Amino acid sequence: MNPPLYIPFLLLFGFTQAQNALYNSGNIRIHPNGNLGFHTNLINDTAFDQNDGLAGFYGNATLQVEGSISPIFNDAEFMVSNDIFLQNSVNVQNNVNFVEGNVLSPLNDQTINLNFTSNGFFTGENDANKVTGFAAITDRQFFSFPVGDENQLRPLMLDSQSDTPLAFCAYFFENPSNPISIAESYNVEEKVRDIGTVNNKEFWIVQSDVPATVTVSWNQRSALGAIPNTTLDAIILVGWSKQSNQWVAIGNSAQSGDENQGFLTSQTFVPSDYEAITFGTVPLPTDTFAVNNPTLGNYFLSPNGDGTNDFLVIEGMSESPNNALRIFNRFGQKVFEKINYVDEFSGFTNSGSFLLNKDIGLPEGIYYYLATLDDLNLEYQGFIFLDR
Template sequence: MKKLLHISFLLVGFFATAQTALYNSGNMQLHGNAELGFHTNLINESTFETTSGLVGFYGNNPIQVSGSIAPTLFDAEIFLPSNLFLGTTLNISNNFNFVEGNVLSSLNNQVVYLNFLDNTFFTGENDASKVTGFAAITNKTIFSFPVGDQSQLRPLMLESDSNNELAICAYLRQDPSNPSAISENFDIEEKVRNIGAITDKEFWILQGDVPSTVTLSWNPESDLVNLGNTVEDIILVGWSKTGNLWTVIGNTAFSGDLNQGFLVSEKFVPSDYAAITFGTVPLPLDTFAVNNPTLGNYFVSPNGDGINDVLIIDNLGESESNNLQIYNRFGQKVFEMDNYSDEFNGFSNQNNLVINKSQGLAEGVYFYIVTLFDLELNYQGFLFLDK
């Protein structure tokens, strides 16, 4: 095994100095805890499947992965400020670590993507390191796609009825009516009558054949303050492939305000739509109504001093049947309880993608939704968690 690893590193060094790429026409493998670092392009024309070890993409110059056969890596990471460009699909079977740099692919080519297989997970995604082309999943039901544009992470959470044989996702901070990165366009004036307005700031492409819900968040750059009057106006809309116009997908939950928040969609089949984004309900002709009043914003500091150690919602006991849900800024549910009574103290009770659950949730802003079933009321707002 040591001999094979030694040869692999020699090959990388040789090709890095002798030409602009490592050309694989054999059968590259890693064994045990082997680590292989690429500082040059990879042209893959034969089997390259690792079942252990780490493959990293490093350096100050851009690196491209191309060729007719998609490599499958066990663990991989990117520490490449000049970015990793995919000319062919790159499969990951265990873990992908975003350290620095983006993974790019053509937004005009939906068959090339960073593909997270089966039980694969990722870590470290942030505004400076994410997928700025297409990300994909294979044999997964729940997944948060680490997509965005050059400057910010704009993830999409997918929750499907069953495993997706394949689902792909990309984010574009561009006008859907005239996007510069793709050849298609989705005129925001072509819409059904029960849509008031559609954002010209951003949209997502999501494809998959399994009925699913999505969670999408917005921030000040989404500019929803100039789209709707209140957060209750915001709805998820999709460009119908059959109708060639924007139609309502709808929401089952939302929280936040027009500057920052998220929504959870109604169930839909992603591949029925070429693009999805934020729209509004038509504005009332005579009067303005707010359907969901807020209980206010809260501060929780679980430090044991007896002050604000838990989330206390006054008078919630007046409802004999209520439900509290708390979400992070990306719309990931971190806490839920029926008939809530002052139990939330900064820890998640959800069996999902929360990392380091035993250490408690990270400090920051969270969104809550309170439903009073017996009173037929729904409230939403913010809470700030201070560690």
């Protein structure tokens, strides 16, 4: 795409000017190699889709795009130092050039967004120039959403299993328990037991009906390092489940960095099953639950058929015949569950998404367990090292 093009006047063909805005009621078209510059608000109430050139938005004052019908541009350029606010979606077929200022949209209305269609892409994004609100894609499989808040670019990469007809994403540098931009709230204390802490600094909303992985990063202001005893391996992706109305573990397929700065790629999940996603941690021995509930001990398991440590035998479980045992991997995903446990676990899963590999056995590594002794009204946790 050519360098930023500042168009000092507007071609007044097929539209009229009214009250500091350009009202399009028809007969506007940007021809190949043509350029149309908007230096005032745009109100679009008719089809504006036969465009092959560049639509640019320029100026020092805040601009708005309004109307009942969303325009479709081939190329778009934003150079508005005090930001452009979308009250009507804008669709782009080719390149979006972020030159100066943010593209804002209502954070409480996911239907208004900057939409990148099947071949759309962007250039020039950074902390000062990005989408502060909802970005969307149509008919795409892989895309990195150039979203953030007023001060930082906080992108989310979506890698879907197939083309998604529609997906959208926004970033919130707000406490999920008490966000200021939306009416909904996602209490970080409402979580399943296999989550230690849910981050209260930021979250993303991403929606798509196609199974996908997401890649997101954390930095100093994410404040994950402030969570006691947080390590890289303890950081997981969590989501607010629409079904259970609580935070549940989504888990990771890859991660890198440390507790202060890094990124992770999630396990495959359906984004539309969750209202919001953010970072969480797996429970550690110093978490509140572990402090208030003693451990039965840590165990070594080597299910190789030699008669030694082939099965998980937890001392004390026999004192409470009405018990339950749950085992989780380091991502907080449940891999085994048994009511009235009697020394059955030998390294094979019977729970969750790992059932497809139940005949292979769980991979070597560290797992942790939660033991509930109902007869004694006690709960315990500890660690298991599985050796293959």
